[in-house]
Amino acid sequence: MRRSWVEQMMGMPISVLARGDAADSEAADTAVQELYAELEGIDRLFSPYKPDSMVSLLMRGEVGWDQAGFDVQEVCERCAAAREMTGGLFDADLPDGGWDPSGLVKGWAVERAGRRLRAVAEVDWCLNAGGDVLVISPSAEAFTIGIQDPRDPGRVVASLQRSWGAVATSGTAARGAHLYDPRTGDPVQGRWLSVSVSGPSLEYADIFATAAFVAGDDWPTVLLPGFEGLGILADGNMFSTAGWGVA
Template sequence: MVPRRSWVEQVMGLPISVLARGDGAESEVAEAAVRGVYAELVEVDRVFSPYKADSAVSLLARGEVGWDGVDPVVREVAERCVAARELTGGLFDAQVPGGTWDPSGLVKGWSVERAGARLREVDDVDWCLNAGGDVLVVCPSKEPFTVGIQDPRDTGRVLASVSRTGGAVATSGTAARGAHLYDPRSGGAVESRWASVSVTGPSLEYADVLATAAFVAEDDWPEVLTALRGYEGLGILADGKLFATPGWGGG
């Protein structure tokens, strides 16, 4: 039986789990890589959380610091948010109603993708990193992991699944937090007949951005995914019916 080991910690206000599979899963090298992942994500949360009073995002929102007074990584993320807005035709925007800047919709995917570089350095281990339903897969063995897609109507049930030997799966919708997404074009909450949109692709950063933008786009969501090559989607309607783009399931 192939050795496996798992970890889970609460970071960014959500459970982040890591599953290791392979001969080196129980090694000190694997342990060090995972601890490095968690340490990096804790630091990202310290800098970018809008819920921490001393984060860069909160200081910027209160006007206590300007863009020239924040760490370069904050300016890098701001540039990535601008690029994401341009990529999605304004469907993704870190400028939220009220005029404040909240990069949360990009930061989770970006930070997990970046932290995942530590896992890629461990050659004899397959990895599945799950950050609150957004998943990064690294499989040197080329043996896939099966990633479940949650039923938005029943969070304890898996409605679909997709096999991946690498890359990412990201989901945006109303299951976890209700109608929390807004349409940057109108400034109002998104009210859609779609309960969720899941996106697969090479990068978790872009899969996450495209999933958010696709959900905002409502019935036009499949068109959003054509902005980048290699990204496919699965939409779940409020009644539980599924609709997949042609390349969904390729992993």
Template sequence: MVSRRSWVEQIMGLPVSVLARGELADSAQADAAVRAVFAELVEADRLFSPFKPGSAVSLLARGEVGWDDVDPVVRAVAERCDRARDLTCGRFDPEVPGGGWDPSGLVKGWAVERAGKRLREVSELDWCLNAGGDVLVLCPSKRPFTIGIQDPGDPGRVVATVARADGAVATSGTAARGAHLYDPRTGEPVLSRWLSVSVSGPSLEYADVLATAAFVAGEEWPAVLDALPGYEGLGILANGNLLATPGWPAAGSAAG
């Protein structure tokens, strides 16, 4: 029987879990890597949370520091946000209407992907890192994990699955936080008959950005994924119907 072990902590206001599979799943090496992942995500939350008064995001918003005063990693994320804004033709934008800077639409995917490097250092370990439904996986065994796509109208129900042995799946929509997204180009709330858009691809950072931009795009969401090669999507309508782009990966028979 293949060994499995799981860990979970509450970080960024979300459950963050790691599922490890393989001979090293119960090893001290795997445990240390997971603890390092959690520590990196806690540090990212300390720097970037708009809800923490001492974060760089909050200090910038209050004008207590300037860009020259923040940690270099904050400036690096700002540059990544600028590239994401250009990539999505403005459908993703960290600039908040009325003033302020909030990179939340990019930071979670970026932070999870960066922290996942710790797990990559444990050779021959299959792992699935899940941060509130945004998922990064790597399976040296080539046996994929099967990732469930949540029903936006019923969080306890899975409406589709996708198999991945490497790469990421991110979802943007109304299930977790209600109608909270706005179109950066107009500053107006997003009104769409789509309840969620999930994006699968090689990078969680860009899957997250593209999922947000696709949801903002509404009826045009499949075209947004053409901005980068290797990304496919699944949209869920309010009536429960699904629409997948042609390359959306099929579910496998091997569950994680």
């Protein structure tokens, strides 16, 4: 049995697919609704596009960091750790002096909220947050995850099988040239149109995908052990690390 849900939040569609005998159960539906409620609350706290979010208040100087609360403090620490881990390729500090943790918050939030799905026994889950995917499969049966063609968003150019873990993609397909190189402050422009990263954590897969895209030709060196990548060039050619297709 399969059941699916989808909601538009955090500026993107977030879909949940449940698979298994209990997929249609009240417990499964409750877990999904709680997940959406948690993500909505996180968006209210962190969205730089909401004038009353804590991030917006902090950037306008209307509140101090001592008033930011535990979740914001935690994300700030995680952003600093991500900057250190990627050698500055991932940085929530903006060239204009602002702070935008959005590049970390999505993966962190989805992975954290995913614990609600894990609590439902005998259900496999595939959670897709704007193209970044978290898979939880107690049955060990894999889901097929498609990789979007950055030149044609309606086309899938690659796929991989996963029964656990996450896949995140960074590039120009969804939002154009929106990423900047923290080392120079300039927009990222190169011959790679997207980099997808798979691994055990959606938070870290998302961080590494962003950092790898910024790194350009050196992107495979950004990935830590346990994470694999697939890069797509502007001419359509693809390059993957050795363990990319290994389940």
